[in-house]
Amino acid sequence: MSNQSATDNFDWMTDTPILIAGAGAIGSILGGMLQEAGHDVTLLGRRAHLEAIARGGLRISGLLGDRTVGGMKLADDPAKLGGRFGLILCAVKSYDTESIAAALRERLADDGVIVSLQNGLGNIEALIETFGRRRVLGARVIFGAEVPSPGCAHVTVFAQPVATGPAPALNLEDSPTLAERARAIAAMVDAAGVPTIAVDDIMPVLWTKILYNVALNPLGALLRLNYGALAADQDVRPIMDRAIEEAFAVARAVGVALPFSSAEEYQKFFYEQLIPPTVSHRPTMMHDLHVRGRTDISALNGKIVELADRLGLNAETNRMLTRLIRAAERAFENSKRTEKREKR
Structure with a gap:
């Protein structure tokens, strides 16, 4: 990247309004840190959380330090947003991606970028279907956070820096320009206190996290165990290993350049480097399943099954985990309907 383009991108990131689309735990942390660093941030999220922030500021705690941040613009409905944004950080659940994209179609500036977190x-x-190839970046977030109460966001674990970049197989000829934008965004977020790097191809990084998620998320949600307990259990660990092996085979079949020569090499990295710093963490899927009754399983293990079926590969462990989570979602809904009938 030339010095001139680096300067241009820095100026763009310094001045542009930023929208956090999905101000849950991760979105709130990023929005609050960016606001404190001097950026113009708007949070789009749930009403109770935003009302608490309006009253007393956003209280951030945990591994990135303790602070209370005020001054952010707040909206609980996309229709209430004003103006356009040069940067949108999309942190909604995967099942809401299409609807939030449609709602924000006119809110992204012509030269702006939306980043999937x-x-x-x-x-x-x-x-990309909504905003086009030249305005979309991906990101891998592998730190854990929670909203212990409205108006608060707590960082529980931080395994690796946030990574952002284009997907050259999808962005095609626009990837070099998007890679420059990714470097500017990474530098901005990193300077705000959230360790962040830029990569030229986000897909291998995203797939490496998929290997992590397919093993931990559904089992942690179903068994209500933290990551350390899952890895230590002699009956659970073989299930995780098989879920990883199936996902690894799918990644290779679709041509993802994973930075591991084999599933076994990844598993060594998984147990020795990824699990230890997140040993006490529980997946957000556990909260989603038992509090909301809806999870992003279709974008995780379910996507592995979908791709494996298309490619003629085996994914029976991921299929089992997907079915168990979906059954648990239905059980939650049935329980809620029963409660409503009993209250009448």
Whole structure:
């Protein structure tokens, strides 16, 4: 990247309004840190959380330090947003990607960028359908956070820096320009206190996280165990290993350049480097399943099954985990309907 283009991108990021689309735990952390660093941030999220922020500021705690941040613009409905944004950080659940993209279609500036910060596969493609190839980046977020109460966001674990970049197989000829934008965004977020790097191809990074998620998320949600307990359990660990092996085979078959020569090499990295710093963490899928009754399983293990079926590969462990989560979602809904009938 030339010095001139680096300067241009820095100026663009310094001045542009930023929208956090999905101000849950991750979105709130990023929005609050960017606002404190001097950026113009708007949070789009749930009403109770935003009302608490309006009253007392956003209280951030945990591994990135303790602070209370005020001054952000707040909206609980896309229709209430004003103006256009040069940067949108999309942190909604994967099942809401298409609807939020449609709602924000006219809110992204012509020269702006929207970044998917979401778990799972298919989000970048969904955003491209609405915003076009030249305005979409992906990101891998592998730090854990929670909203312990409205108006608060707590960082629980931080395994690796956030990574952002284009998907050359999807962005095609626009990838070099988007890579420059990714470097500017990464520098901005990193300077705000959230360790972040830029990569030239986000897909291998996203797939590496998929290997992590397909093993941990559904089992942690179903068994209500943290990552350390899952890895230590002699009956659970073989299930995780098989889920990883199936996902690894799918990644290779679709041509993803994973930075591991084999599933076994990844598993060594998984147990020795990824699990230890997140040993006490529980997946957000556990909260989603038992509190909301809806998860992003279709973009995780379900996507592995979908791709494996298309390619003629085996994915029976991922299929089992997907079915168990979907059954648990239905059980949650049935329980809620029963509660409503009993209250009448």
